[in-house]
Amino acid sequence: MKITRACDYALKVLVYIASENNKNKIFMRNELSKLCDIPDSFLGKILQALARENILVSERGKKGGFKLQKKPEDISFYDVIKAVEGDITINDCLVDKNFCNSSYGCRIQSILEKVRQNLISDLKKYSLEDIIS
């Protein structure tokens, strides 16, 4: 029932970038790695995922690096988690309908599905802006 460390790192690094966003500066992975104390190569994969999901812009070559693709208020906690570890599930059943097959089982699922929807809408409420403002 936990987010992965990669998600934690993602939030940390995004908050850092967002906090300097006014200058529209572009940050190199290596630089972010040191500033945020995140292993360099691992951070590479995280930044790639964030870029693929249109949270960051990445630019290669000299003068390359990463910057936000959206305003901090348009990047929610949910967006970050989803980008890094895929959509939120509460249990396996929600994904694999064959995992359980009893009639009560489905009622367990429908409750866990409600819990999941609430969790998602809760995570959508908070954005990077809430952290840096």
Next chain:
Amino acid sequence: MKITRACDYALKVLVYIASENNKNKIFMRNELSKLCDIPDSFLGKILQALARENILVSERGKKGGFKLQKKPEDISFYDVIKAVEGDITINDCLVDKNFCNSSYGCRIQSILEKVRQNLISDLKKYSLEDIIS
């Protein structure tokens, strides 16, 4: 961001027992294993945990087995998850305060802590009774 399979099993087996609760019957592990299609030894550990946390009563020896220790409406989804996998955490930081150390970091934590509290209170809303009624 998922509950473990052991939790899924726990909900399944508890719902089964609760659904027959009126008869105050006592179920053997072996019996439950077959009825709920859960590996026998693994189910043993799950039932033990539920008994330790006062959700089930266990009795040894001939005529022994497991039954509910409380009314189905007094066993919430949260109780079950907590019994099986310990208290809910959203990320490591909530447990290990040294994991992050930036000033913004703490603000990330305080938001994740809110999300966590909401999740817990949501899981407390639903009980076994909601499934079997």
Next chain:
DNA sequence: ATGCTTTAAGACTATTTTAGTCTTAAAAAG
């Protein structure tokens, strides 16, 4: 008492996921 049946506890193993590294390629700038 002494078997027989049941759970308790915990060591052990296997599998899967998470965390992290490394290597090669591709793009951009000078």
Next chain:
DNA sequence: CTTTTTAAGACTAAAATAGTCTTAAAGCAT
């Protein structure tokens, strides 16, 4: 065309999850 940067994905290490097995202990029946 060389340097600097990210992209992609294979690879490895470590940790958590899932599950088994063995030995003990408790309760019932004869």
